Amino acid sequence: MSARVTVVGAGFAGSEAAWALAQRGVPVRLIEMRPVVQTPAHQTGHFSELVCSNSFKSQDPDSPAGLLKSEMRALGSLVIPTGEAHSVPGGAALCVDRDRYAAAVTEALERHPQVVIERRAFTPDEAESLAQQAAEDPSHSLILATGPLTHEPLAQWLATQTGQEHLYFYDAVSPTVDAESLDRSIVFAQSRYDKGEGDDYLNCPFTKEEYHAFIEALVAAEQVPLKDFEKAKYFEGCMPIEEIARRGKDSLRFGNFKPVGLEDPRTGRRPYAALQLRPENREKSLYSLVACQNRLKWGPQKEVLKMVPGLQNADFVRLGVIHRNTYLEAPKALDATLQLRARPGVYVAGQLTGVEGYVESAAMGIYAGMCVAQRVQGQEPVLPARPCAYGSLLMHLQDETPRHFAPMNINWGLLLTPDEGVKMKKDGRRLWQLEQARAAFSQWMTALA
Numbered sequence: 001m002s003a004r005v006t007v008v009g010a011g012f013a014g015s016e017a018a019w020a021l022a023q024r025g026v027p028v029r030l031i032e033m034r035p036v037v038q039t040p041a042h043q044t045g046h047f048s049e050l051v052c053s054n055s056f057k058s059q060d061p062d063s064p065a066g067l068l069k070s071e072m073r074a075l076g077s078l079v080i081p082t083g084e085a086h087s088v089p090g091g092a093a094l095c096v097d098r099d100r101y102a103a104a105v106t107e108a109l110e111r112h113p114q115v116v117i118e119r120r121a122f123t124p125d126e127a128e129s130l131a132q133q134a135a136e137d138p139s140h141s142l143i144l145a146t147g148p149l150t151h152e153p154l155a156q157w158l159a160t161q162t163g164q165e166h167l168y169f170y171d172a173v174s175p176t177v178d179a180e181s182l183d184r185s186i187v188f189a190q191s192r193y194d195k196g197e198g199d200d201y202l203n204c205p206f207t208k209e210e211y212h213a214f215i216e217a218l219v220a221a222e223q224v225p226l227k228d229f230e231k232a233k234y235f236e237g238c239m240p241i242e243e244i245a246r247r248g249k250d251s252l253r254f255g256n257f258k259p260v261g262l263e264d265p266r267t268g269r270r271p272y273a274a275l276q277l278r279p280e281n282r283e284k285s286l287y288s289l290v291a292c293q294n295r296l297k298w299g300p301q302k303e304v305l306k307m308v309p310g311l312q313n314a315d316f317v318r319l320g321v322i323h324r325n326t327y328l329e330a331p332k333a334l335d336a337t338l339q340l341r342a343r344p345g346v347y348v349a350g351q352l353t354g355v356e357g358y359v360e361s362a363a364m365g366i367y368a369g370m371c372v373a374q375r376v377q378g379q380e381p382v383l384p385a386r387p388c389a390y391g392s393l394l395m396h397l398q399d400e401t402p403r404h405f406a407p408m409n410i411n412w413g414l415l416l417t418p419d420e421g422v423k424m425k426k427d428g429r430r431l432w433q434l435e436q437a438r439a440a441f442s443q444w445m446t447a448l449a
């Protein structure tokens with residue numbers, strides 16, 4: 001076969017990556033294992049199949065999700081205009097007729113003269129041989145876009161390239177809050193015994209009554225049922241807090257919420273229990289709730305977490321989940337073009353990179369396709385500037401702040417925030433974030449032209 005870039009996986013990211021390459025004149029081979037080999041969640045052989053909800057989230061251009069979509073459209077997305085052409089009523093959200101939408105994406109790729117499609121599982125041996133070719137010859141570059149349910153043998157190959165410790169098979173994520181929404185009259189900055197991280201940690205102090213009311217609500221709240229394919233290794237090392245609380249009303253107070261080494265400045269005493277918050281990014285615009293992984297449904301989860309002192313008005317940019325998910329620890333494993341640091345010429349796209357959701361995965365597919373097209377055409381990579389939605393997602397993937405790296409949707413906390421000390425009301429701050437993002441994106445478009 002003549003030289004072609006290989007894209008593996010025709011989900012959200014792979015479909016976009018193949019389209020981005022083909023539209024830029026680069027011949028592509030797109031390998032998808034369905035319907036020959038199915039994943040535990042997909043039902044059809046269609047490309048870009050939605051495995052759960054039919055929502056692509058907000059279309060409002062003044063929201064982070066809407067901003068990302070507008071950037072994707074400008075970069076030549078396949079998924080967003082196809083979704084719009086097959087939309088169903090969804091209020092402010094772009095909701096799609098899943099079968100018509102996925103059939104249309106499949107047809108567009110099948111018809112493209114630059115795209116050759118193969119239906120089979122891509123193997124570790126092929127990956128190894130192609131990776132060796134790709135290192136030498138850009139026209140044989142490889143993009144892995146095999147998603148959260150990557151076929152097991154290929155996932156194992158990827159783990160050996162990046163180091164086992166940098167590829168996760170389960171997502172056990174604590175919720176994340178927007179720093180601006182914390183009640184600073186209650187939440188206080190302190191590391192245990194004032195050691196180590198300066199004021200990096202914030203603490204939500206409980207009184208005895210607040211703690212017991214919280215535990216009661218926590219154990220009563222409704223959980224997300226487990227899928228069959230998630231049951232096996234589920235709780236290893238990531239016990240949900242509601243399960244811990246069920247073992248005894250003091251178990252969280254002596255474990256995840258232990259107050260030792262802390263002193264509430266309002267009382268001068270150790271709180272009865274404390275939930276700690278750790279910065280999620282260099283700019284400290286996002287904080288994750290330490291060791292608060294849980295499987296509660298989203299409505300009840302928000303209600304229960306808002307009972308934590310200091311979080312009563314919290315704006316949750318991500319809620320806790322524990323589910324099957326394959327993804328890389330991007331800051332360690334990937335460079336800014338989504339290329340494996342350990343294997344030049346091998347790129348990763350979609351949810352495997354450490355973004356979350358249909359649209360974000362598709363966005364990272366376009367970007368991987370653009371970066372590979374630049375490599376094939378002998379151009380230097382042109383990276384997006386920090387403030388735009390693309391730059392913000394990349395910031396999440398490249399930020400080396402010590403943390404439990406977890407996939408994330410686009411949200412206000414990821415977008416550039418004004419310098420510390422610059423006080424702005426919420427509306428003004430958001431307007432500023434949108435202006436910065438739009439200016440940065442138009443500069444990127446100019447640089448790409």
Ligand SMILES: Cc1cc2nc3c(=O)[nH]c(=O)nc-3n(C[C@H](O)[C@H](O)[C@H](O)COP(=O)(O)OP(=O)(O)OC[C@H]3O[C@@H](n4cnc5c(N)ncnc54)[C@H](O)[C@@H]3O)c2cc1C
Pocket residue numbers: 008009010011012013014031032033034038039041042048049051052053054055120121122123145146147148149150151154324349350351352356357358359361362
């Ligand atoms: C159970 C479940 C529910 C979800 N619900 C939602 C939701 O409601 N909303 C939301 O926004 N996101 C949801 N997600 C996340 C969403 O599925 C992903 O964000 C998105 O699909 C990721 O896109 P992707 O292209 O990276 O992977 P996918 O869309 O999964 O595409 C990966 C493709 O690679 C193929 N593949 C895997 N291994 C191989 C191989 N070795 N050879 C060839 N092909 C291979 C797969 O068949 C698949 O088609 C859910 C995920 C799961 C697992």
